[in-house]
Amino acid sequence: MDTIEARVIDVRRGRVEVETTSGTVACRLRGRLTRTRSDQHSLVVVGDRVLITTGGDGAGTIEAVLPRRTTVSRRASGSIPPGAHGSGLSRRSRFAQQVLAANIDTAAAVVSLLEPRFKPGTVSQFLAGSQAGGARPMVVLNKVDLGDRSAAVAALEPYRKAGVPCVLTSATTGEGVDELAEQLRDRWTLFFGQSGVGKSSLLNALCPDAGARTSAISSATHWGRHTTTGSRLYRLPFGGYVVDTPGVRAFSFWEAPEPEGLAELFPEIAGLAALCKFADCTHTHEPGCAVKAALDAGEVDPSRYKHYVRLLRSSNRRAGR
Numbered sequence: 614m615d616t617i618e619a620r621v622i623d624v625r626r627g628r629v630e631v632e633t634t635s636g637t638v639a640c641r642l643r644g645r646l647t648r649t650r651s652d653q654h655s656l657v658v659v660g661d662r663v664l665i666t667t668g669g670d671g672a673g674t675i676e677a678v679l680p681r682r683t684t685v686s687r688r689a690s691g692s693i694p695p696g697a698h699g700s701g702l703s704r705r706s707r708f709a710q711q712v713l714a715a716n717i718d719t720a721a722a723v724v725s726l727l728e729p730r731f732k733p734g735t736v737s738q739f740l741a742g743s744q745a746g747g748a749r750p751m752v753v754l755n756k757v758d759l760g761d762r763s764a765a766v767a768a769l770e771p772y773r774k775a776g777v778p779c780v781l782t783s784a785t786t787g788e789g790v791d792e793l794a795e796q797l798r799d800r801w802t803l804f805f806g807q808s809g810v811g812k813s814s815l816l817n818a819l820c821p822d823a824g825a826r827t828s829a830i831s832s833a834t835h836w837g838r839h840t841t842t843g844s845r846l847y848r849l850p851f852g853g854y855v856v857d858t859p860g861v862r863a864f865s866f867w868e869a870p871e872p873e874g875l876a877e878l879f880p881e882i883a884g885l886a887a888l889c890k891f892a893d894c895t896h897t898h899e900p901g902c903a904v905k906a907a908l909d910a911g912e913v914d915p916s917r918y919k920h921y922v923r924l925l926r927s928s929n930r931r932a933g934r
Contacts, residue, residue, distance in 0.1 A: 614666045614667070614668075615666065615667070616664050616665070616666050616676060617633055617634075617664070617665060617666075617667075618633075618662060618663070618664055618665075618679070619631035619632060619633045619638065619662075619663055619664075619665050619673075620632045620660070620661070620662055620663075620846070621657055621658065621659055621660060621661040621662075621663060621846070622637065622659065622845065622846035623659065623844075623845045623846065624657060624658060624659055624844065629641070629642065629657055629675060631663060631665060631673065631675070632846075633665075638665065638667060638671070638672070638673040639672055639673065640663075640665055640672065640673035640674060640675050641672070641673075641674055641675070642657060642674075642675050643674055643675060643676050643677075656678070656712065657675060657678055658712045658713070658714060658715050658844070659714050659715070659844040659845065659846050659856050660714040660715040660716045660717055660801065660846060660856060661678050661679070661681065661715045661716065662678075662679040662716060663675045663676075663677065663678050663679065664676045664677045664679065681715040681716055682715075682716045682747065683715065683716055683717055683718075683746050683747035683748050684712055684714070684715050684746045684747070685712070685713045685714055685717065685720050685742065685743050685746045685748055685803055685805070686710055686711060686712045686713065686742070686746065687710075687711050687713060687742065687861075687864050687865055687866070688710065688711075688865040688866060713803060713805065713844065713856070713858055714803045714844060714856045714858070716801060717748050717801040717802060717803045717856065718748065718749060718800040718801045718802065719748060719749045719750075719751055719796070719797065719800050719801070719802040719803070720739070720740075720743030720746075720748040720749070720750050720751070720802070720803045720805060721750075721751045721752070721753050721797075721802055721803065721804055721805065722735075722736045722739045722740060722750070722751070722752050722753070722805055722806060723753045723755055723804050723805065723806035723810050723811065723812045723815065724736060724752065724753070724754050724755070724768075724806055724807075724810055725754065725755050725756040725759070725807075725809070725810045725811065726754065726756065726757075726759070726760050726761075726764060726765045726768060727756070727759055727760045728756060728759060728809065729807050729808075729809050729810065731754075731768050732807070733768075733771075733916050733920075734916075734920060735807075735862075735863055735864050736752060736772070737916070737917055737920040738863075738864045738865065738866070738920065738924075739805055739864040740752070740772070740777060740878075741866075741870075741878040741879065741920075741924065742864060742866050743803075744877075744878050745866070745870050745878055748803070749778075750777055751777060751778040751779065751780070751796065752769060752772050752777060752778070752779045752780075753779075753780050753782055753793060753804075753815070754768065754769055754779070754780070754781050754782070755782045755783065755784060755810055755811040755812075755814075755815055756783060756784075756785070756810070756811055757781045757782060757783050757788060757789065758783040758785055758786050758788065762781075765781060766781070769781070770914075771914035771916065771917050774881060774912075774913075774914065775879065775880045775881040775914075775917065776880045776881070776884075777880070778796060780792050780793045780796060782815060784811045784814035784815045784817070784818045785814075787818065790815070790818045790819060793815070793819065794819055794849075794851055797819070797849060797853050797855065798849075798851055798852050798853055799852040799853045800853045800854075801853065801854050801856075802853065802854065802855050802856065803855075803856045803858065804816065804855055804856065804857050804858060805858055805861070805864070806860065806861075807860050807861065807862055808859075808860025808861075808862075809860065810860070812857055812858070812860070813857055816847060816855055816857050819849060819855070820847055820848070820849050820850055820855070822850070823847045844856055844857065844858045844859070845857055866924075866927075870924070870928055871928060872895070872925060872928040872929055875921065875924055875925055875928055876896065876921070878924075879917065879921050881907075881913055881914070881917065882896060882904050882913070882918070882921060885903040885904045885907055885913075886903070886904065887903075888903035889901060889902050889903045889904065890902070895925065896921070897922060897925065904918075
């Protein structure tokens with residue numbers, strides 16, 4: 614029985630689908646993988662590189678998960694439903710870890726200005742969390758055909774100033790889709806965002822053969838309906854892949870980053886840190902702080918800085934400081 618390497622493209626309700634050089638294979642998990650669910654590196658998520666064996670019926674068995682190059686994880690409430698193998702969740706009393714994807718190059722926060730409303734805090738948290746996991750962050754503001762275009766441009770300005778790639782798109786009119794395609798070309802990309810921002814619609818615009826399900830915003834709540842029920846990897850016709858994920862309303866770090874490395878997750882702060890008077894400056898109260906000076910001069914976005922301070926306090930509490 615031969616062992617071959619494959620890439621996980623779909624995980625849901627105990628079913629794992631992988632892609633090999635000769636096609637796709639439906640797989641089950643080897644028992645030892647399901648028995649070590651508390652170790653995130655033994656779980657199977659979309660994007661994982663795995664070793665599989667196949668039987669005479671064409672079905673496969675995942676024997677091992679190869680080391681992950683990057684991961685994007687968030688903290689989710691609740692515990693693992695019985696039998697939800699490969700969901701990316703590990704047991705905790707109050708919270709569960711959800712690994713959204715592995716081995717990706719780019720993590721794209723897909724947002725909209727009005728339907729649903731833009732949430733800067735969630736975007737900054739996701740961008741920092743993605744970078745902590747080794748992925749290149751970017752922001753895609755979809756539905757630019759709705760509402761005030763100047764307001765949409767202004768909403769992205771803090772991220773542009775931080776050096777984060779930003780794209781304005783409309784899956785309805787096609788605006789910005791070609792520009793987005795160039796950003797994604799030959800990359801492995803994760804789409805993350807609230808339900809209703811148009812992740813699946815954008816995917817269908819980029820890849821007409823994807824056939825990702827979409828639905829309209831609720832007129833009563835102005836929130837999106839959960840159409841995508843599980844993460845899935847799609848091959849882009851111009852090169853690269855996109856992981857489409859179910860909509861979420863918030864993103865929280867699974868583990869708060871170390872205080873000493875937190876500034877590196879905010880490029881606009883990291884770029885100024887070398888100019889501070891003290892090498893161990895926390896950019897909160899020290900004299901001669903270049904970050905505080907830039908903040909006062911309007912060169913650092915107040916909402917981004919506020920989020921940095923909030924994460925710093927959380928990290929210090931975790932470190933017992």
